[in-house]
Amino acid sequence: MMLMKRRDFLKIGAAAGTMASLYGCAAGNKAGGHVVVVGGGYGGATVAKYLRMWSQGSVQVTLVERNPSFISCPISNLVIGGTKTMEDITVSYDNLQSKWGVRVIQDDVVALDAVKRSVKLAKGGSLSYDRIVLSPGVDFMFDQIPGLDNAAAQQKILHAWKAGPQTVALRQQLESMKDGGVFAIAIPKAPYRCPPGPYERACLVADYFKKNKPKSRVVILDANEDVQSKKGLFVKAWADLYKDQIEYRPNSEVKDVDVASNTAILEFDKFKADVLNVIPPHRAGNIASQSGLKLINNRWVDINWLSMESTGTPSVHVIGDAIFPAPTMPKSGHMANQHGKLAAAAIINLLAGEEPNPAPVVMNTCYSFVDAKNAIHVASIHQYDTATKLVQPVKGAGGVSAARNELEGKAALGWARNIWADMLA
Amino acid sequence: MKAFTHAAALCLLAAASTAGAADANLGRNLAATCANCHGTNGKAVPGSGMSSLAGESKANLLQKLADFKSGDKPASIMHQIAKGYTEAQLTLIADYYAAQK
Numbered sequence: 001m002m003l004m005k006r007r008d009f010l011k012i013g014a015a016a017g018t019m020a021s022l023y024g025c026a027a028g029n030k031a032g033g034h035v036v037v038v039g040g041g042y043g044g045a046t047v048a049k050y051l052r053m054w055s056q057g058s059v060q061v062t063l064v065e066r067n068p069s070f071i072s073c074p075i076s077n078l079v080i081g082g083t084k085t086m087e088d089i090t091v092s093y094d095n096l097q098s099k100w101g102v103r104v105i106q107d108d109v110v111a112l113d114a115v116k117r118s119v120k121l122a123k124g125g126s127l128s129y130d131r132i133v134l135s136p137g138v139d140f141m142f143d144q145i146p147g148l149d150n151a152a153a154q155q156k157i158l159h160a161w162k163a164g165p166q167t168v169a170l171r172q173q174l175e176s177m178k179d180g181g182v183f184a185i186a187i188p189k190a191p192y193r194c195p196p197g198p199y200e201r202a203c204l205v206a207d208y209f210k211k212n213k214p215k216s217r218v219v220i221l222d223a224n225e226d227v228q229s230k231k232g233l234f235v236k237a238w239a240d241l242y243k244d245q246i247e248y249r250p251n252s253e254v255k256d257v258d259v260a261s262n263t264a265i266l267e268f269d270k271f272k273a274d275v276l277n278v279i280p281p282h283r284a285g286n287i288a289s290q291s292g293l294k295l296i297n298n299r300w301v302d303i304n305w306l307s308m309e310s311t312g313t314p315s316v317h318v319i320g321d322a323i324f325p326a327p328t329m330p331k332s333g334h335m336a337n338q339h340g341k342l343a344a345a346a347i348i349n350l351l352a353g354e355e356p357n358p359a360p361v362v363m364n365t366c367y368s369f370v371d372a373k374n375a376i377h378v379a380s381i382h383q384y385d386t387a388t389k390l391v392q393p394v395k396g397a398g399g400v401s402a403a404r405n406e407l408e409g410k411a412a413l414g415w416a417r418n419i420w421a422d423m424l425a
Numbered sequence: 426m427k428a429f430t431h432a433a434a435l436c437l438l439a440a441a442s443t444a445g446a447a448d449a450n451l452g453r454n455l456a457a458t459c460a461n462c463h464g465t466n467g468k469a470v471p472g473s474g475m476s477s478l479a480g481e482s483k484a485n486l487l488q489k490l491a492d493f494k495s496g497d498k499p500a501s502i503m504h505q506i507a508k509g510y511t512e513a514q515l516t517l518i519a520d521y522y523a524a525q526k
């Protein structure tokens with residue numbers, strides 16, 4: 001009796017479900033299918049969790065990530081400055097699997113076939129998908145700095161612009177540097193990942209020098225003509241806190257390096273450092289830039305802002321640092337997380353045969369430390385504009401901190417704990 | 426058969442009331458833009474120093490957001506963030522968080 005009743009209920013339920021989808025009814029949950037997510041950083045981890053959470057488990061998600069755990073770029077400058085450890089910025093993928101039912105595969109995606117809708121994995125085998133989200137971050141264009149275009153050079157002249165072993169190695173170079181030495185950081189032309197990041201790093205290395213190696217100096221070789229983010233606040237911090245430590249040189253693009261002598265080669269000049277930290281120009285991560293997707297400036301993927309879908313290649317969504325950004329939008333972890341949510345909502349609609357949300361909103365905040373305790377922020381909110389088909393910054397909203405302060409230092413660490421949980425817990 | 430017609434009718438009703446209008450999950454999507462700091466579904470990490478928004482009354486949330494906008498409530502960042510959203514959007518966000526347990 002009970003069994004009969006339950007079976008009848010299921011029958012009617014299924015029928016109602018069919019009717020609902022025929023009528024495109026938004027109630028109920030009929031998104032199904034398999035989504036592959038490539039890359040488990042700020043963007044990829046977020047889209048994986050939110051696809052599972054918002055579809056109530058009806059969309060299957062496989063996340064392919066090459067590293068065993070998530071290591072955060074934001075806050076990693078505090079590891080380089082010596083006040084945080086790698087453990088503090090490392091988070092496990094376990095909850096994505098056990099709590100959210102994401103299948104996490106530790107591997108690399110080496111090829112994308114957008115026609116067959118499948119990807120090839122480095123360790124062998126392939127995965128097929130209904131929709132795919134590429135969140136590969138950036139890859140460096142080492143060919144732009146010929147001396148750096150080999151593995152040995154890259155072990156010595158570090159970028160530390162992806163958190164991980166290079167973060168630890170740069171910290172070690174700073175620790176072994178003699179007092180009286182020079183740390184030089186080279187910034188590529190914009191757009192690059194994390195606009196305020198290099199200036200924050202300069203501050204935190206200077207803070208370390210001030211306390212531990214007071215005769216040492218920091219030189220910023222900026223390929224850009226001016227400070228790219230939070231200019232007033234950084235310039236004030238350099239003047240107030242690091243007058244004897246930090247020297248800023250605009251229009252100083254590094255064209256090459258001499259690895260043996262640790263020398264940066266500029267157009268008309270050379271600069272020899274004890275610790276040379278070169279952030280090479282970058283572009284969309286290889287799987288996004290080398291798979292035939294439509295690119296802008298040959299570097300960044302052109303996407304549709306209603307769905308984060310590649311404009312030229314259906315069913316391939318791209319998020320995070322790999323995309324050509326909307327006006328004033330930085331390449332940041334916070335923004336990648338917001339792209340991930342926009343993509344998750346759109347994909348669930350599309351898998352159910354519905355249009356994506358016609359009015360998406362994303363917002364950004366970047367906190368930067370200017371010493372071990374004091375931080376500053378920049379924030380912006382971007383609303384979809386039907387005329388330009390872009391998410392445009394809202395005028396009169398967002399902005400920067402009034403002044404550096406410890407309260408925002410605490411907020412920055414609180415932000416980190418909450419965004420990591422928003423992605424991975 | 427009765428169930429069929431019933432489901433279809435409900436569905437048409439829902440479709441009619443939202444035709445050409447907002448996404449059914451607009452409030453959820455907008456609220457998720459705050460989650461980076463205030464936690465997934467407004468449940469902040471305990472001890473992180475960020476406030477939870479889940480389960481707070483709609484009236485309270487809207488009052489605080491209005492006070493951030495006007496400058497009556499002192500803030501390091503919320504005055505700048507609140508100004509990025511329309512009143513209608515903040516109302517949807519407040520509805521969403523008020524309904525979270």
